[in-house]
Amino acid sequence: MSVNDFWTPFALLPFLNALIIGISLISIWLIAALGLTIIYGTMGVINMAHGEFIMLGAYSTYVLQTLIGIPFLLCLPLSFLILAAIGWVIERGVIRTLYRRPLDTLLATWGLSLILVQGVRLIFGGEPQYVGVPSWLNFQIQADFIHLSGLRLFIIVMAIVMVAVTWFLLYRTTLGICVRAVMQDKEMAASFGIDANRIYSLTFCYGAGLAGVAGSMFGALKTLFPDMGGGYIVEAFLVVVVGGVQLAGSVLSASLLGELNSIFSYFTNDTFARFVLFTLVVVFLRIRPQGLLAEKMTRR
Amino acid sequence: MLELVDVTSFYGKTPIITNVSLSVPKGACLCVLGRNGVGKTTLLQTIMGLTTRLTGSLRVGGEDTSAQPTHKRAKLGLGYVPQGRRILGKFSVRENIQLGTFARGDGHHAVPEACLEIFPYLKENLDKRAGLLSGGQQQQLAIARALATDPQILLLDEPTEGIQPNIVSEIEHVLQRLNSELNLTLVLTEQHIKIAKKLADLFIIMDAGRIVARGEIGELTDDLLHRYLTI
Numbered sequence: 001m002s003v004n005d006f007w008t009p010f011a012l013l014p015f016l017n018a019l020i021i022g023i024s025l026i027s028i029w030l031i032a033a034l035g036l037t038i039i040y041g042t043m044g045v046i047n048m049a050h051g052e053f054i055m056l057g058a059y060s061t062y063v064l065q066t067l068i069g070i071p072f073l074l075c076l077p078l079s080f081l082i083l084a085a086i087g088w089v090i091e092r093g094v095i096r097t098l099y100r101r102p103l104d105t106l107l108a109t110w111g112l113s114l115i116l117v118q119g120v121r122l123i124f125g126g127e128p129q130y131v132g133v134p135s136w137l138n139f140q141i142q143a144d145f146i147h148l149s150g151l152r153l154f155i156i157v158m159a160i161v162m163v164a165v166t167w168f169l170l171y172r173t174t175l176g177i178c179v180r181a182v183m184q185d186k187e188m189a190a191s192f193g194i195d196a197n198r199i200y201s202l203t204f205c206y207g208a209g210l211a212g213v214a215g216s217m218f219g220a221l222k223t224l225f226p227d228m229g230g231g232y233i234v235e236a237f238l239v240v241v242v243g244g245v246q247l248a249g250s251v252l253s254a255s256l257l258g259e260l261n262s263i264f265s266y267f268t269n270d271t272f273a274r275f276v277l278f279t280l281v282v283v284f285l286r287i288r289p290q291g292l293l294a295e296k297m298t299r300r
Numbered sequence: 301m302l303e304l305v306d307v308t309s310f311y312g313k314t315p316i317i318t319n320v321s322l323s324v325p326k327g328a329c330l331c332v333l334g335r336n337g338v339g340k341t342t343l344l345q346t347i348m349g350l351t352t353r354l355t356g357s358l359r360v361g362g363e364d365t366s367a368q369p370t371h372k373r374a375k376l377g378l379g380y381v382p383q384g385r386r387i388l389g390k391f392s393v394r395e396n397i398q399l400g401t402f403a404r405g406d407g408h409h410a411v412p413e414a415c416l417e418i419f420p421y422l423k424e425n426l427d428k429r430a431g432l433l434s435g436g437q438q439q440q441l442a443i444a445r446a447l448a449t450d451p452q453i454l455l456l457d458e459p460t461e462g463i464q465p466n467i468v469s470e471i472e473h474v475l476q477r478l479n480s481e482l483n484l485t486l487v488l489t490e491q492h493i494k495i496a497k498k499l500a501d502l503f504i505i506m507d508a509g510r511i512v513a514r515g516e517i518g519e520l521t522d523d524l525l526h527r528y529l530t531i
Contacts, residue, residue, distance in 0.1 A: 174398075174409050181399050184388045190370035191348050191380045192449060193403030 008267055010222060014146035022262030024152040027159035030254035031217065032232040033239035034162055035210035037250045038239060042183050042203040045095055045105050048237060049113040051229025056217020057083050058224045059120055062129050072134040072152035072220065076158075079212035087208025088280065091201050099200075113211050113229065121226040155217050162210060163251060169206075179203060238281055244291025252292055257281070301485050302347070302453055307356035307366075307437035309346040312373040316342040316351065317509040324395040324502065326452075329486040333493075333529060339509040340489040341383050344455045347487075348380050349373050361452060374403040379451030383458050384491075386391050389431030393422055396430045396441055400448030418474055422490070436467030443474065454478065456488040460495060461498040468495075475499055495526060505529070 036050045042193045059074040070078065098105045106219065106271050137150040149177075170176040181189040182199045219230065238257060243249030257277060264273035285291075302324040309317050317339040324330045326446045327352045332340045345351050347358065347420050349370040358366040360376045376378070379400070388396055394411055397414045417421035425433075430441060439459060446454055459475070460468045472495055478484045479499070490496045496503065496517070504518050505513040 025452045065525070176404065177395060177398055177409075180391070180395075181388060184390055185386060187350055187370070188382070188386050188388065189351070189399070191374055192399050192445070193371050193374040194399075289346075 004099065006268060006272075010267075015143045017147060018262050018266035019259065020146055020148060020260040023156060026254050026258030026260055027156040028218070028221075028232075028294045029154075029211075029235045029239050030159050030251060031155065031162060031214045033236040033243075033250050034166060035207035035214070036236050036249060037240050037243070037245060038166065039204055039207035040211070041245045042179055043095075043099075043200050043246075044102065045099075045204070046102065046109070047207070048106060048110040048233075049090075049116060049229075050207075050211055051231075051233030052113040052116040053083055053087070053120070053211035053229070054215040054218060054232055055120065055226065055229040056086065056116065057212035058131065058219030058228065059129070059215070060122065060212060061131050061216040061219050062124075062224055065131060066129075072132070072216075076123070076213050076216050079216045080209040081212075084205040084209035085213025088099055088201065090208070091103075095204060096197070096200075117226045117229070124226070126226060127193040128225045130223060131216070133196075133220050137220075147251040151217075151220055155221065158213070158217060161224070162213065175202075191269075214265060242281055242284065242291055244294030246293055249291055249293035256292075269270060301328075301361060302317065302487065303357075304347075304357040305357045305359075307346060307354055307358060309342060309351045309354040311342075311352055315509070317346065319356075320511055321356075322504060322511065322514070323483055324453075326485055326512075327397075327479070328485040328501045329475075329488070329499050330502045331496040332489040332503065332504055332506060333486065334498060334506035335529060335531065339504055339508045341457055342509075343506070343518040344380070344382075344457050344487065344489065347373075347455060348378060356474075356507075367531075370460075374449065375405065376448070377452030379403075379446030379449045379454045381439075381442045381446045381454065381456040381459055383461070385438045386434075387430045387433070387438045387441055389429070392427050393428050393430050393433070393441060394426040397422070397440075397448050398503060400445040403449035405450075412448050412450070415447045418447070418477075419444050434464075436463045437469060439463055439467070443471065446460050451484065453487065456486065458489055460490065460492055468492075472498065493520075493529070496520075 032054060035053065036047060039045055039047050045096050057079045060079045064070040064075045064078055065072060090112065094108050095105065098108055133151050137154055139150040141148045141153065170179060178189065178194045178199050181194060181250050182196045186196050239254045242257065243253035261273050261277050262281070304320055304322050307317070307320045308315050320343065325453065332343060334340050342351060344356070346354055349381060350410065354366060356366065357364055360378060363376060365373050365376060388399065392398070395412045397415055398409055401412070407409050410425070422438060422441060422444055430438065433441060441483060443459070458469055475486060476499060479486050486499070488499070497520065502512050502518045503515065507528055
């Protein structure tokens with residue numbers, strides 16, 4: 001392999017297109033990381049089954065759309081509700097008994113992810129399934145240098161909507177005050193009448209619901225198979241950890257990582273870009289383990 | 301109003317305070333005295349339900365609350381000003397006071413005007429980040445937050461600890477007013493004997509997790525002080 005096969009020289013328009021692909025990548029990573037950020041940030045629970053929640057969201061959409069015939073747009077809120085309900089059961093049944101024991105939570109949620117993958121494989125089989133892209137999203141934006149599918153544009157818009165709704169809930173509602181109070185000092189929150197366990201339940205439901213919506217869209221973007229969750233969880237964790245486990249941090253780190261990945265892919269290839277990105281993240285975390293925006297690590 | 305009968309309270313499996321019985325009538329001020337590490341803070345935490353568990357009975361306003369979780373006790377009219385203030389540093393002054401309103405029965409989450417009247421500094425700095433306030437200002441905020449719960453009983457853990465003298469006297473006056481004008485029941489731990497004598501009607505002295513002396517504040521003799529408080 002000569003150097004020229006490996007290295008794409010700079011050209012303005014294709015490079016701009018790479019940046020736009022980067023925005024699409026940002027939106028996907030951010031959507032995947034959002035629920036994880038909320039759950040980890042509020043409860044201190046590292047949910048290893050988050051990728052499987054995304055997978056369940058995708059399969060819910062597949063069932064709703066293919067077997068029941070519900071239109072795609074309606075599948076999004078329904079997937080949210082289904083995953084929120086599953087999240088509620090899991091929080092009550094497993095997570096709640098393991099607060100204050102982060103390592104056990106890690107193991108339990110990992111075990112849970114294996115159960116979910118195998119369960120789905122038993123029910124739907126290992127072969128790939130498809131979520132149909134609705135016809136109104138079947139267009140391409142093709143200006144000079146921009147090539148972007150309607151679905152990718154839709155995902156970008158949804159990422160903005162999901163971040164905005166989450167921000168609003170956290171920072172503009174009384175429920176949000178409760179959540180942020182519990183995040184900072186659980187005992188003080190309780191001393192002023194806030195039921196921390198209820199807040200944890202709601203947070204976990206909401207985070208799981210977000211994963212459900214993510215799954216709906218990722219299902220439409222790619223194929224469904226039982227261990228598709230693994231494909232999103234690594235980037236999601238990168239985004240959360242680099243961002244410092246908070247909403248604004250995740251937006252910032254998804255933006256940085258997505259664009260960097262895109263730029264490296266442009267000059268080299270996707271595999272090498274991942275390699276560079278992971279190396280950079282490791283170096284970054286060595287220098288600043290608390291992430292981009294967090295002031296200091298607080299243990300819960 | 302507030303009644304503890306034979307209360308033993310545990311952190312994990314270790315009892316920290318043992319066989320504590322006390323009763324504070326409505327509108328009275330009880331001062332909890334004792335050296336460092338004798339269980340004064342634990343006593344207040346026990347009342348708030350922040351220890352692992354307790355045996356014995358704990359009544360607030362006639363209701364047995366010994367088995368209730370912290371957030372339910374808060375709603376019975378307990379306003380807590382913890383040791384070290386424990387202001388939520390990422391919250392604004394306004395949000396910190398709003399936190400107190402979650403213990404109210406009426407579902408209003410606006411900052412109560414009365415809290416701001418008492419502490420004019422807070423009124424002028426509602427949108428300031430609470431983490432940026434000085435120690436004395438944070439203590440005022442902690443009291444305002446406890447008052448926002450619309451309490452019957454205020455539990456104050458070392459309200460004058462590590463605070464500049466002019467704010468100490470301001471806090472002292474505020475507590476006196478709350479006690480006499482609003483008829484709030486006060487339970488406070490205090491290192492300054494002078495302040496204790498000025499504010500309190502009743503006192504208890506603790507040593508090694510037990511109550512070793514009690515009475516009306518007039519009965520707090522130098523002999524008792526010498527025996528249990530000097531180091």
